[in-house]
Amino acid sequence: MFAAFDTRTGKVYARTEVRKRQVEFIEFLSQLEQELPIGKTRVYLVMDNLKMHKGKQIQAWLATHPRFVCHFVPVHCSWMNQVEQWFSILQRKRLRISDFSSLDHLAERLMAFVAEWNVQAHPFNWSSKSIAKVMAKCEAQSLDNHVDNAPQTIKLNVR
Numbered sequence: 001m002f003a004a005f006d007t008r009t010g011k012v013y014a015r016t017e018v019r020k021r022q023v024e025f026i027e028f029l030s031q032l033e034q035e036l037p038i039g040k041t042r043v044y045l046v047m048d049n050l051k052m053h054k055g056k057q058i059q060a061w062l063a064t065h066p067r068f069v070c071h072f073v074p075v076h077c078s079w080m081n082q083v084e085q086w087f088s089i090l091q092r093k094r095l096r097i098s099d100f101s102s103l104d105h106l107a108e109r110l111m112a113f114v115a116e117w118n119v120q121a122h123p124f125n126w127s128s129k130s131i132a133k134v135m136a137k138c139e140a141q142s143l144d145n146h147v148d149n150a151p152q153t154i155k156l157n158v159r
Contacts (some may be wrong), residue, residue, distance in 0.1 A: 001110055002028035004158045005083040010121035012086060014114045016107035022057040029068065034085070043068045046081055047158045082124050083158060087115075138143060 002025065003014040015031055017024040037045060047053045050073050063070055073080045094113045100106040 002158070003083055003086065003114070004028075004032060005086050006083055006121075007123055010123045011101050012083075012109065012114050012121070016110055018103065020052065021159075022052055025052055026057060030064070032069055033065060033068075034044075041067055045070045045158050047072055048078055048081060048134050049073070049075055053091045053158075081158075 001014060001016050002020075005012055013035055015024075015028045017027070024144055032043070045068060047070060052058070052070070053070070062070065078084045090110070090113055094109060100109065129134055
């Protein structure tokens with residue numbers, strides 16, 4: 001499953017795939033391109049340092065889609081990416097008992113959870129202490145404080 005968590009609203013954008021390669025990730029990015037409001041001139045993607053997120057095909061796609069800007073969390077800091085918190089909730093609420101008859105059944109259940117989540121979507125409220133920890137760990141280029149206040153931007157945490 002590929003998922004992006006909108007840090008302002010808590011909405012989750014998701015897609016299930018059998019494989020997790022650059023080709024499938026580009027399909028997910030293309031889905032985001034279609035689903036996100038065109039008025040959002042910047043889309044900040046916060047991701048981990050997987051090779052798949054930095055490959056040549058991804059770089060080529062990003063070069064033709066300049067509103068997408070990537071930021072990578074430091075190694076061993078997945079806790080800084082809010083979509084990881086959402087995946088933890090998904091795992092606790094839907095994946096404890098793995099009673100799926102097929103991959104299609106699993107994909108259906110995952111997307112049903114996304115739909116249920118989005119009905120009552122909410123952002124995660126980090127405390128000032130947790131925000132201070134995150135900011136202390138970020139690279140200087142990732143410290144773009146105006147992102148959360150800029151009206152024409154959206155910040156998505158991606159996995």
